[in-house]
Amino acid sequence: MTRGPQKQFDPEVALTKAMEVFWAHGYEAASLSELLKTMGIGKKSLYDTFGNKQSLFLKALEHYAQTTIRDMRDRLSADGSPLGNLTQLLLEFQEMHSQPGSCGCMLGTNIADFNTEDEAVAKVMRGYLRQVEDMFCTTLTRAQVAGEVNSTVNPRDLARLLLCTTQGMALLGRVMNDDTTLEGTVQAALCVLKGN
Amino acid sequence: MTRGPQKQFDPEVALTKAMEVFWAHGYEAASLSELLKTMGIGKKSLYDTFGNKQSLFLKALEHYAQTTIRDMRDRLSADGSPLGNLTQLLLEFQEMHSQPGSCGCMLGTNIADFNTEDEAVAKVMRGYLRQVEDMFCTTLTRAQVAGEVNSTVNPRDLARLLLCTTQGMALLGRVMNDDTTLEGTVQAALCVLKGN
Numbered sequence: 001m002t003r004g005p006q007k008q009f010d011p012e013v014a015l016t017k018a019m020e021v022f023w024a025h026g027y028e029a030a031s032l033s034e035l036l037k038t039m040g041i042g043k044k045s046l047y048d049t050f051g052n053k054q055s056l057f058l059k060a061l062e063h064y065a066q067t068t069i070r071d072m073r074d075r076l077s078a079d080g081s082p083l084g085n086l087t088q089l090l091l092e093f094q095e096m097h098s099q100p101g102s103c104g105c106m107l108g109t110n111i112a113d114f115n116t117e118d119e120a121v122a123k124v125m126r127g128y129l130r131q132v133e134d135m136f137c138t139t140l141t142r143a144q145v146a147g148e149v150n151s152t153v154n155p156r157d158l159a160r161l162l163l164c165t166t167q168g169m170a171l172l173g174r175v176m177n178d179d180t181t182l183e184g185t186v187q188a189a190l191c192v193l194k195g196n
Numbered sequence: 197m198t199r200g201p202q203k204q205f206d207p208e209v210a211l212t213k214a215m216e217v218f219w220a221h222g223y224e225a226a227s228l229s230e231l232l233k234t235m236g237i238g239k240k241s242l243y244d245t246f247g248n249k250q251s252l253f254l255k256a257l258e259h260y261a262q263t264t265i266r267d268m269r270d271r272l273s274a275d276g277s278p279l280g281n282l283t284q285l286l287l288e289f290q291e292m293h294s295q296p297g298s299c300g301c302m303l304g305t306n307i308a309d310f311n312t313e314d315e316a317v318a319k320v321m322r323g324y325l326r327q328v329e330d331m332f333c334t335t336l337t338r339a340q341v342a343g344e345v346n347s348t349v350n351p352r353d354l355a356r357l358l359l360c361t362t363q364g365m366a367l368l369g370r371v372m373n374d375d376t377t378l379e380g381t382v383q384a385a386l387c388v389l390k391g392n
Binding site: 002025026029070079101108109112113114115125126127133150153156157159160161165167168169171175176177180181184185187189191192 | 225300309
């Protein structure tokens with residue numbers, strides 16, 4: 001990202017702000033005027049630095065996904081028990097998405113909001129989902145080898161179940177104002193993974 | 197719904213059309229002009245018959261939820277094996293949400309899209325989610341009694357897991373263009389429910 005002397009703003013800060021608007025409202029509902037206001041920049045700066053609304057969105061989504069996926073990968077591949085790492089991650093998701101005012105997952109929110117006929121964006125979204133699925137699969141395979149997870153179920157299928165489950169948790173956390181739904185979900189997921 | 201002689205439209209048809217717009221785009225992104233165009237009515241007719249945009253949305257959501265929940269209840273409470281009924285329902289969800297152009301679940305899409313600070317709407321959404329959770333819980337309890345589902349896991353927690361999983365399936369079906377993610381999810385869910 002080139003910073004010319006005429007720019008009075010930090011592109012990374014502005015991008016983080018744009019991410020927050022898309023996260024809270026979704027792509028379509030995020031108006032250009034709210035984006036500009038929250039980013040604290042003018043229309044020309046936006047177009048010069050980020051391109052149009054769609055390319056700004058894709059940059060904001062990349063910023064979100066890279067940060068989130070890297071964080072998940074670090075947690076899941078940490079030393080110690082693979083199931084322990086996964087349990088910790090699910091409990092953190094549960095706590096995070098149970099917070100009042102939780103916006104869910106930026107990727108999931110925008111999957112719901114985006115015009116699904118836009119194949120270029122759908123392809124980017126699928127790519128991020130696959131990365132999460134792959135991470136879950138790697139962790140579940142390690143947990144099966146360690147004898148921590150029921151090894152009669154295909155780890156790839158279990159990873160897909162976890163992907164859908166965690167996306168559902170993030171989504172429902174937007175309206176659920178108590179812990180019970182997400183807590184019960186995590187408890188059941190852990191029980192069935194262990195096979196008891 | 198009162199039909200005055202001045203009305204040139206069928207309110208139920210118009211409501212179904214409004215539902216389709218909210219379903220595809222979500223509440224915030226559904227513009228009044230698109231709603232009016234798709235419903236084939238003028239602004240005055242809309243306000244006279246359905247009230248403002250929010251009350252139109254709540255009526256459309258009620259129409260969707262009542263139809264969908266009644267259909268699910270009929271399927272899940274049909275004669276025969278409770279797990280068989282649940283399996284059939286999950287396979288139908290899988291097929292439906294794997295279709296190209298799938299819009300997902302109208303309730304889930306709008307949970308992602310709606311301003312979650314609107315507690316009145318959030319409360320309505322929670323009510324529908326609870327109804328689905330209760331249906332799953334009743335079916336899973338019957339399946340446990342019949343020895344079809346692993347009875348070491350709390351059926352209420354399993355119902356919550358299924359609620360999050362099916363909402364995740366509906367969401368991801370919007371961008372997934374192959375069957376594998378949803379198919380793997382259903383296969384894993386059925387395996388772990390049976391406890392094998």
